[in-house]
Amino acid sequence: LTRENLQRGDWKELEFKEYNFTAKGLPIDGGHLHPLLKARIKVRQQLKDIFRQMGFEEMPTNNFVESSFWNFDALFQPQQHPARDSHDTFFLQAPSTTNELPEDYVERVKCVHESGGYGSRGYGYDWKRAEADKNLLRTHTTAVSSRMLYALAQKPFVPKKYFSIDRVFRNEAVDRTHLAEFHQIEGLVCDRGLTLGDLLGVLHDFFSRLGMSKLKFKPAYNPYTEPSMEIFSYHEGFKKWVEVGNSGMFRPEMLLPMGLPEDVRVIAWGLSLERPTMILYGIDNIRDLFGSKIDL
């Protein structure tokens, strides 16, 4: 029976079979994960396996809400830094402030921001406690790294290798259907006497396990690492160099106020989960994968 049959009126001459009301409907399909979400879960599991094979322990990242103190101040990121502005960061209205910071450590952080110490000149600005108390949605998992390193400094020193893979939030240009969030992957090695060579070595080891053996590094800047490097890998498929992450050595102005021994160094690096998932699964639109607006 078609539109034309109805328009021409020749439906009257057509032969129709009886309606079969006992016919079974299509089998009901159970719920299932969105295929692209499955891809991200698979890549996340692959990365967790890689970190574990390399002897890294997973950090506890189950707090999306963080204080500006752990997310920025503890990382020696100055309070007037643009990333700390409300159009880059989601601040919370309620509870708007935290009230459980280690006071003696806060004092040392205030000091290192204002007047330096440990061989540093500091930033020379009036550091405000109220700014550090502001609650936010963490902008990077480096906030968890700072908590873990501080905890490490409260006990007799033992070397550690930590990793994290979890959601972070950036107040980027969002629209009604997209939150600005992505999954950050971060690795760090904390030990006495580590050098940039150790960072290069661990990056080659890590990325070669992801099939990326040809790397190159470019100088970069992060407020909390010196030196810092952007990491590039030659992608045989695209026949071009792809930026695959960022890395560096945490600054003494971050490590020493925590109370870590003077000869302890921390090398660290980060990348996103969405980017490798898109490339490994040939997804050409981040929104398919995550509905996030930010360019990863």
Ligand SMILES: COC[C@@H]1[C@H](c2ccc(C#Cc3ccccc3)cc2)[C@@H]2CN(C(=O)Nc3ccc(OC4CC4)cc3)C[C@@H](O)[C@@H](O)CN12
């Ligand atoms: C605002 O978003 C930042 C995000 C995200 C990122 C960047 C830096 C860090 C970091 C860090 C860091 C540095 C020092 C110390 C501790 C952490 C973490 C995530 C990716 C990091 N990037 C990124 O993931 N790129 C990437 C990673 C893997 C990959 O695998 C494919 C199979 C071949 C392909 C691409 C690089 C770019 O995408 C970049 O343009 C976007 N970056």
